[in-house]
Amino acid sequence: MWDYSEKVLDHFHHPRNVGTIENPDGVGEVGALACGDALKLMFKLGPDGRIADVKFQTFGCASAIASSSALTEMIKGMTLEEAAKVTNADIAKYLDGLPEQKMHCSVMGMEALEAAIANYKTGDTTVRELKDDPLVCTCFNVHESEIVEAIRINKLTTVEQVTNYTKAGGACGKCKGAIQAILDRELGRPAADSPAAKASSAPASFADLSPAKKVLAVEKALEKLVRPALAVDGGDVELVDVQGGRVQIRFLGHCAHCMAAHLTQDGLVQAKLREELGAPDLVVETVQ
Template structure:
């Protein structure tokens, strides 16, 4: 069960400003039935550019309804310019916070507000709508511009947070790599996979490292059980060894090879190493 604040419960159970405004001169619509939430925001803006009245219709969960309700309260009496400065964080804060998986509900409120004001100004629909910016998440129709905005306004640090705030990547997950790249570019860091390049070593270095690991780490452990090991061959990442002494007759020599020799070589030399018995 979600841990909603009292404000979320109150706004959900007794939402303010429900329903279309008859004399609205600005309407913003975001979301869809497919996505699982949708908000239609109605504003009445007077000739002094003040939002006189607001109303909403929302399809969605409790936090979506509460976000819409609190948003209409917030914008009433506000100038258009001030309203445009509102962020999704302001909406979430007005509710005393939202569970992190529900932050996208506050983003939806901010986007509907912006859409309504742009319609009133006679501007084309939201700048970060699908026409502008590149479509990243096909399941929920989220563009890179929307993702970047969520990252900047909420100081997001992980892909998971981006999904919580925008829903991007939350369904099939095929765009998660792309989201990761956008995030990396935003926080001025290279993507993780470039940060940690796989160590590249030459054959000679590999052989030396294998020998060193066998001498220093593996042989002493086998010796404790009366066994010994001999390196037979190193061929690329394939390491061939022979077990000696007690290990040679041991019924669990397979386990020794894999759980001990291979594990230690992977740890000390290279991850891809495969060990075989001669």
């Protein structure tokens, strides 16, 4: 049982502004059925340029419903400039706080509002400008800019906090190294890699890449060259870890029980990765 505030329970039991608006001026949609929570937010502006009406629909837990409801109450009557300044921290404060593991519900509210305002301004329905914004968490579809924003607004310092606020890293955990790298950069910590990683213009050698970039490079190569080959036999592979020049993988599907998996490991996965990444000393190991 979560330690929800009276306000959270009130907004959960009596959500304000539920529904849709005909011909809204802005619509923002974030989350997905597969991810366990989603929010559709829409607003209509009055003649004075202020938010005259706002409605929401939420698929999610009690705190997701409460965060959405609270957000609609907060922004009603605001100009878009004022509304654009509302952060997830403001939503959580309005609700007298949320459990740490539920902070991502307030972030979902902030992101839906951003998306709705962007939709009003550009007519675009995409949530964010995704160019130069790498996808960090493939499980929950979280981009780097969302993680950076959550870190800055909420002064986050650990990967666990980033997961609580954005869900990134909360499922398979593959991207935790990448999240740590973002945190290190945001907090001005000396990253293990430094100059080479930042010089992304020139193709750096694999050994010089930051841990996060190594993970991304290996993952890309697996997707491009290895998974299609394994899929033919009903198999798959997941990346477990990259430590220096050692890549740890886990075979899935038919490969998981295949007696010849070690041959696939050396002959296919290792060979392809060495070739694609230009790393002749790279070693692939299977875990589990």
